[in-house]
Amino acid sequence: MKVAALVLAASTALAACASDEASSGSGGGGSEGGSDEPRIGLAFDTGGRGDRSFNDAAVAGLETAVEEHGGEFRDLSPNADASNRADLLTQLADEGYNPIIAVGFAYGEVIGDVVEQYPDTQFAIIDSSAEEVGAGNLTGLLFAEEQGSFLAGVAAALKSETDHIGFVGGVESPLIQKFEAGYVAGAQAVNPQITIDRQYISPAGDFSGFNAPDRGLLVAQGMYEAGADIVYHAAGGSGLGVFQAAAAAGKRAIGVDSDQFQTVDDPALQAVIMTSMLKRVDNAVSAYIDSYVDGSIEGGSDIVYDLEADGVGLSTSGGQIDDIQDQIDDYRQQIVDGEIEVPTTP
Amino acid sequence: MSVLRRVGLALFAPVLAVVVAVLISSAVMAALQVDPLRAFEVMVDFGDTPSQQVTALVVVLNRAVPLFLAGLAVAIAFRMGLFNIGVEGQYRLATVVAAGVGAAVVLPGPLHVLLIVLVAMAVAAVWAGIVAVLKVTRGVSEVISSIMLNVIALGIASFLLTGPLRGSPEGASIISTAEIPESGWVPSLNGVLGALGLANPPRQLYGFLLVAVVVGAVIAVLLNRTRFGFDLRAAGLSPSAASASGVDSRGMVVKTMLLSGAVAGLIGLPDLLGSTHAYTTDFTSGLGFLGIAVALLGRNKPIGIALGALLFAFLDRALVPLQIQDFPASVVTIIQGTIVLAVVVANEVARRVARRSAERGSGPAAAVAGDGSTGPGQSTGGPGAAGGEGTGAGVSRTTGAGQRTDERQETGA
Amino acid sequence: MATAGTPAGAPAGPSAGGTGAGGGDAGAAPLAVELRGITKRFPGVVANKDIELRVRRGEVHAIVGENGAGKSTLMKTLYGEHRPDEGQILLDGREVSFRSPADAIAAGIGMVHQHFMLADYFTVLENVVLGSEPTRGGRLDRATARRRITEISERYGLGLRPDDLVEDLGVGDRQRVEIAKVLYRNARTLILDEPTAVLVPQEVDELFGNLAELKREGLTVIFISHKLDEVRKVADAITVIRRGTTVGTADPRTTTARQLAEMMVGTELPSPEIRTSTVRETPVLQLREVTVAAPTGRPPVDDVTLTVREGEVVGIAGVEGNGQAELVDAVMGLRPLATGTVRLGGDDITAWSTRARREAGLGFIPEDRHRQGMLLDAPLWENRILGHQTRPPAVKGPFIDRRAARADTARIMRDYDVRAPGPDTLAVALSGGNQQKLIVGREMSARPRLLLAAHPTRGVDVGAQGAIWRLLEEARAEGMGILLVSADLDELIGLSDTLHVMLRGRLVATLDPSAVTPEELGGYMTGAQTAAGAA
Structure with missing residues (x-):
């Protein structure tokens, strides 16, 4: 037992010290900062x-x-x-x-x-x-994440063939709830009868949900099996699991924050990323x-x-939403004009 | 002469640990093409101005206080052979409840603080007590049950924070409990720094430092000088011998876990009462697990744990200046981990050397040694067998009188 | 000083070669094992000094000496567990140097430890091959292993069945598994460390039969013991060690046990015999229909009734594993009773905790001192406190009185001749005999009404054995009641006023120790002889 404890402690000690960011180091500009x-x-x-x-x-x-x-x-x-x-x-x-x-x-x-x-x-x-x-x-x-997410909801509702979509949040925090609120509002604006599965990976205070691709995969898998054909994630690193689940189920997913079509390396995963909600x-x-x-x-x-300042929006890489671009632009304009008020809490 | 020898042995371990740690981590740094000398120089450089230096000191001490308490909580259980891996859940749950209670009442200063402290200790002790009860009534390994209870504790803490104890407005980006009124805060020790002629840093030195010192001293006395502590340590050294001596092993498991839990309840309080004054979604987590490493680093002795906690805090502080000096963050974490691991290894080596010298130093009067019955563990010729048995025995130690043959395997393994 | 000049082993062995020649003498058969001038020092202590040992191929060579005399250090040297500081080791005339037991095993030396190192839930086969498993394609080759084990078992008459679970085996069988294990690794020279300590007379005879088989097959056996009668029975040659050095060799056929003992200790043999009865009327311990239940199978202790009076020694004889250990636990409160009552003096202590029992005057010398009697990693003064945590001089209120505990430990060390540097020495550093004397001293110091002594002299040297016997006699004379559980039949017969035989959990016979021989007692213990004898 002593040995086991020692090994465990050593590994926790290491794990505790090791946050696994790739590398840091000095930044870009070569020139020594002038005055x-x-x-x-x-x-x-x-x-x-x-x-x-x-x-x-x-x-x-x-x-x-x-x-x-x-x-x-x-x-x-x-x-x-x-x-x-x-x-x-x-x-x-x-x-x-x-x-x-x-x-x-x-x-x-x-x-x-x-x-x-x-x-x-x-x-x-x-x-x-x-x-x-x-x-x-x-x-x-x-x-204004809720505004960008609203457009993601619009795109998902327009593209869904089963009238059933999903949302995977990383941690049930107020920030991520903004994503959920906008997404739901957008989808229901297109189709009030649409079914939306919503689930968070970890509860508030437990940040593991942002970095658990395995659990993201499980949650998304459940949604696809229940009939959803498009799942939007706001789950940071766990989103990779959502994409993998989409690829395995032959369904689609929506990325978040950056244009994940560009940043994900695997072509198989690229194919399932319909669009991404950009947070610039x-x-x-x-x-x-x-x-x-x-x-x-x-x-x-x-x-x-916000949308008006192009701080949030949808990416178009991969061209999967080109056909509905007009409708999306239409909703965008309504939000910018204040005709649609997007909620920030679900 | 024997006093000198004892002092020598006592000093031997930490000195060896430091030397080995420096050598190993230097080698690792060299392998990573990092200049170890420069790295160590950055680590010990606390800044140029007195204010910066004192700030760095305060940062280290503030970090060390919760780590020390965490190490202590783990070590109490370790001393009787229990592995309380549930310290994490115990302190998280205790802190959120204590924060809620502290915010809900208004009392005169010291009483308010006392109430919060007692609530935290009680909650964590009860949570740890569940582990003990499961173990003595159902024989559930404390490792398994406390891991499970960690998950449950985090869930409950999250529920309480987002539900009944929520004090932050709807939509705020950080969810927190209501703030504890000022009467429930523990004042900082910056006045003491001033009295010592040190610069007054912008950072507050936790007043809870004093509480931690007192708790450490009380635990040290309790373990080493009291009947209760003797029973606890005896049960840790040899459960069967302790039972035969009249220690009630089941009762001891419960008492030890309650004590371990009560100390665990204090872990979150330095931060809660010293700076945040509310439990939030970002409240420092993981201290319970770090406590395991700190306890082993300190060889389960209060003084050692204090040193271990300071080492951890020191390494933690070094993270930032090292990054500033262009050491990549990943290299920094490798250095930290290496040092901790090296200290653990060196500790173990020192312990074995000390024990071996004790075994050899037998009966100079008789001028003989190495009698067959002294060293059951020495028989290298043994099969190294029964590995599974050995660990199993460790977990189920308190189930009482095993058979003699079990003993043979333990010594053989 | 070594008395190497003493004629070595005279005409005992089958090949009566020149004794002084050693390995260099190519003419005669070289000695299987020869140690020349072996000296081993530990810091501050010389454990072995100028050891001379000559063992011929194919003989049983006994090494006798008190515990603590340095026998085990010597055997560890020979088995490669540590290296000698001076001297040479020769095997078959060639000098060797072992860095580890693995080297010794490779050179054909095998060790059968006193404490068996077997995994209970493994079969005989698995235990034997453990550590040197024959593999085929990475998997255990059971067929090959079974063939070899069966072959070894038949050749040396070990009677092992490869698929038996070790858990189900008796002590004698377990020992034979250990022997098979060593033979499986192709040992040509076997070291047996106190092999008879755990055996009853019948099993000892079986073991000696096995040794004869080994000898006939040309193997060499080095036999460590301090039971002189046995040594004389089985050995072809004897080397005596005292205080770390060889004091001489003896021919078992011409040397008496008393002469051997005097070589070992330089004093006369102690005898456990009690002359006059001191039994009084008042009972101190009464067991009534005590039964201890087991989860499955028959109860380990079945309906035991017995009484120990003041000044009386009640002995419990029995083959190990017949419920004695469970009976001891039941009296100490370490194991719940299924039925029955335990009374100490006038109190019914059936439901009392172990601590309450100890406080009420129950002393305990456990069977396995490492397991139940000591904290090996704690200093002696803490071991002094163990079992007496609630009584002076160890405590002052809720606190441990370190000073008083240290002082009293020093007193015990003086009064009971515990040889150690001081109260702060770790218990692990003491020899078995000294550990046991500390335990006896500790328990006696509390002046118990009843002393529960389980194998009080197991694994201790002759000197300590005599001392412990004397202490028990004195305590008895002062009116202490003693419940003595032992496997040493001489001890039981010599010390007891009343003798019960325990077999399969029951008391099957009550004997008069003054009228029974060890052989008869052995018969009762194995169930070969049955009688409801009256005391």
Whole structure:
């Protein structure tokens, strides 16, 4: 037993230390930051760089910005239980990085104290509101995920042959519930009688649902077997399992955050990705850097990236939704015009 | 002379552990084409200004406090041969309930804190007690039942957080319990830092540090100086000998698990009462599992666990500066893991060396040693057999008087 | 100093070669095993010094000496478990150097340990091949293994059936499995470590029959023992070890047991005989119709009724595994009774916990001191506390009184001649005899009303054995009641006032120890002889 305990402890110790992001390292721009070139700091949440989705999109935005304005950037990953989020921010600030971008709503809890401590540094936080903090050096970068998801729901309802679709959420958190709410509203706008299976992989507080492809596969498999022919996932890394289930069942799926048709390597999986609900974190990040460079940042406020601002939308790679593009555009216009009000909670 | 020898042996293990850890991790770093000297330099560099240095110290201490408590909770059970892998679920459930209770009542300062602490200890102790009851009444291995109860505890915690104890507004991106009023907070120790002539850092040093020190001291006394502790340790060293000496093994399992659980209930409180003041969806998780590693690192002794927790916290803090200094995050985690593993290995080596020297140092008066009946475990010629039996026996130890033949296998394996 | 000059083993062996020649003498058959000047030191201790040993091929060579004399260290040297600091090991005249037991096995040396190392739920075949399994295509080749085991069993008269579960075997059979295991690995020289310690007389005779078979097939046996009568019966030559060195060799046919004993310890043999009866009227322990149930099969203890009075030693004889261990557990409260009552003095303690029983004056010398008597990884002073956690001098209120416990441990070490550096020494560092003396001292110090002594002198040397016997006699004279469970028939007959024989869980005979011989007693124990004798 002693040996067993030792082995177990050693492995947990290793596992605890190892968050499996691929690699970090120095950022893009080669030139040493000149005085007016930005040195940008980026703090990831767990899951970190290499998720081919949300976090990588933020890096892509930075790379674009650095290409345009020069400078350099530095990205940091937290420890396994992400208990050191505040340290990441303060370290970046201490090292003189400015502006600093916190990726993920979880930073909302700690960023208030940090921005107070470094009044001369500009901060941005993705997916969390800056208005409640009310500090002049913090900007919230928010997305109208429900609007993009509404269009995903429209596309799914139009394309479904069985009038039965599904939604797989990673973690039952308010953020993911926004995806669910928009998707359901969109689908029902097209077909009020449509059957929509909705399921979350893990409950609130248990973040394993974002990184459990095996469980994503099981959940989606159940939906396909129950008759759904299109499943939309908002489950981060678990989405891969949803695609695998779709491929195995010969059905289709909708990706999330980035254009997953482009980022998934396997052609077999590519074939099942009908479209992806884009969340243009890259656009938001590069636009934020642009405004930092030209000095137009208005602190203390939120910038909402919605359909109108092209902050969210549907991808068209693979051409599977080309035939319904007109109807989608029609709904999009109605949302932009305010004729359709998309709910944010299911 | 014998005192010198004892001190020497006591120091031998940690010194060897550090040396081995440094050597192994240097080798691994070299293999990864990372300069070990530079890496160690970055790890021990706590910053330039006094404020930065004290902040780094506070970060390490704040991280070490919950890890220490987690290690302690695991170690209490280990000392009697129980593997409480359920510390994780115990503290998560305890923290959410304590946060809910703390937010629901208003009491004068110390009483409010005391109530929260007692609620947390009670909830975790009850949860751990289920494991004990299943074991003594139904013979369920505590490893299995506590893993199962972890899953259930997380489910209940999640239900409570999103349901009855939800305090955050609908649609907020982080779900949390209602905030505990200020009377239920544990004040920081930054005043003490000031009194010591240290810079006052922007970070709050958890006041719970003192509680952890007191708990550690109480547990140390309890284990080493009391009858209860003697019974507990005897049951861990040899369940059969303890039973024969009059220790009620079933009662001991229950008491030990309750104690282990009660300490586990404290794990979440440094963060809860020192900084977050509410249980949220992002409340630090995984401390229960880290506690297992910390306990083994500290060889289940309170002082060792404190050192182990500090080592973990130190390595954790080093993660950020190493990344800043261009060490890839993946390399950093490899370094961390290697150091921990090396310490565990070195610990074990040191323990064996110490034991061997004890075995050899027999009866100088008689000028003889190595009598046949001293070392049942030494017979290398044994078949190395009965592996399955051996582990089984470990799990079902408290079921009582096994047959003599079982004993033979254990010694042979 | 070694007395290597003593004529070695005189004319005993079949090949009476020149004794001084050793391996270099090519003319005579070379010695199977020869040790020259072996010295083994451990820090601060010399365990073996100038050991000289000459064992001829095809003989049974006994090594006798007190426990702690260094026999086991010597055998570990020969079996490759550690390397000697000085001296040479020669096998068949060639010098060898073993780095591990694997080397020794490869050189044809096999060891049968005193404590068997068998997996209960495996068959004989599986146990024998374990560790050197014949494989064919990665799978256990049972056919080959069965053929070889059957062949070995027939050739040496071991009578093993390859498919029997070891669990179902008796002690003697288990020992033969161990022997088969060694033979399976092609051993030419077998080391048997105290092989008779666990056997009853009939089984001992069987074992000696097996040894004769081995000898006839040309194998060499090194036989470690301190039972001098047995040694004289079976050995062709004897080497005596005392205090880590060889003090001489003897011819079993011309040396008496008493002479051998004097070589071993330099003093006269202790005798367990009790001269006068000290039995008083008051009963201290009364068992009434005690039955211990087993989940399946017959109850291990079946309707046992007996009484121990003050100043009386009641002996329980029986072949191991006939319920003695369960009876002991039942008296200690470690095993629930199905029916019956246990009274200690005037109290009915049937439902009492073990701790309450101990506090009420029950002392316990367990059968297996490693399992039930000691915390091997704890210092001696903590072992002093074990079993007396609630009584002075170990405790002060809820706290352990370390100082008093240490002081009292030092006292026990003095009074009971426990040889160890000090109270802080780990128990594991002591020899078996010293461990046992500590246990006896500890239990006696609490002045129990009834002492439950299970195999109190098992595996201890002659010196300690005599000391323990004397202590039991003194305690008895002072009025302590003693329930003695033992496999040593001399001990039972010599110490007991009343002797019960236990067979298949029942008390089948009550004998007068002054009127029974070991052979008769053995007959009752195996059920060969039946009588409802009156005490």
